[in-house]
Amino acid sequence: MRWAVLDSPIGELSVAVDDVGVCRVLFGRTDEVVDTAPTDPVLCAALDQLRGYFAGASTGFTVPLSVRRGTEFERAVWRRMTDIPYGQTETYGAVAAAVGDPQAARAVGVACNRNPIPVIVPCHRIVGAGGKLVGFGGGLPRKRHLLELEAAVALRQAWT
Numbered sequence: 001m002r003w004a005v006l007d008s009p010i011g012e013l014s015v016a017v018d019d020v021g022v023c024r025v026l027f028g029r030t031d032e033v034v035d036t037a038p039t040d041p042v043l044c045a046a047l048d049q050l051r052g053y054f055a056g057a058s059t060g061f062t063v064p065l066s067v068r069r070g071t072e073f074e075r076a077v078w079r080r081m082t083d084i085p086y087g088q089t090e091t092y093g094a095v096a097a098a099v100g101d102p103q104a105a106r107a108v109g110v111a112c113n114r115n116p117i118p119v120i121v122p123c124h125r126i127v128g129a130g131g132k133l134v135g136f137g138g139g140l141p142r143k144r145h146l147l148e149l150e151a152a153v154a155l156r157q158a159w160t
Contacts, residue, residue, distance in 0.1 A: 003030055004038045006047050008054050009149075010142040013119070015050070017043045021064030025117050027138040050119065056153040059086040061120045070114065073099065077111035084125040087154030089147065091129055113137050119146065 001016040001023060014030035016023050021042055038044055045063050052058030067075065076099040084090050090098075092105040092112075101107070112123040118138060124146040128134035136143035 001032070002038065002040050002043055003032045003034045004036075004043055004047055005029055005034050006050055008050065010054075010138065010145050013050065015043065015046050017046065018066050020066035022046045022117055022120060023066040023068065025119055027118070027142065046120070053119070054149070056149065056156070059150075059153065059157075063120070065117060065121070067116060069116065070111075073101070073104070073107060074111040074114055076100070077108050078115055078117075078121050078123075081112075081115070081121050081123055081125065084122060087150040089125050089127045089131065091131075092126055093129060095126055109135050122146075125150075 001018050003014055003016045006013045006015060011027060012029050014024070014026040014028065014032070014034070016030070016032070017040055035043070038047070042063060049058060049061050049063055053061070067078065070078065077095060080095050080098050092108040093102070095108045096102055096104040108126065112126055112135065115121055115123040115137070118124070124136060124143045133140055133143055
């Protein structure tokens with residue numbers, strides 16, 4: 001894996017790619033060897049797309065992803081996350097129903113916590129019943145920031 005660190009409005013993000021695509025995003029600085037001047041085209045694209053996302057200039061990611069772990073259920077939840085539109089949310093229960101197990105809201109929460117590529121695979125868009133902000137591996141202040149960013153950009157786009 002090749003790593004780079006991005007300074008972002010929610011703190012440092014460590015981003016890793018392998019030979020297939022982006023395989024990890026970690027909140028904070030990794031202990032792995034970090035490329036301070038990355039040349040890998042996928043890593044550079046991921047960093048550029050994240051910068052665009054945080055600047056409110058981009059609402060999606062097109063970098064290839066490399067997910068080599070996770071149970072079948074977790075992978076189904078992660079795929080579902082990518083279907084939640086920018087600036088919108090779904091509840092853990094709704095995601096559970098969408099992946100075929102309406103009783104698995106808690107398991108959806110576990111899958112969110114195990115998401116290897118947060119922000120790019122938007123686990124922050126999954127909220128508790130009634131829209132409550134609950135659970136996020138990066139902490140609730142980061143989740144709130146990401147949701148507020150997306151809401152502001154979506155509103156600005158709707159009014160222009």
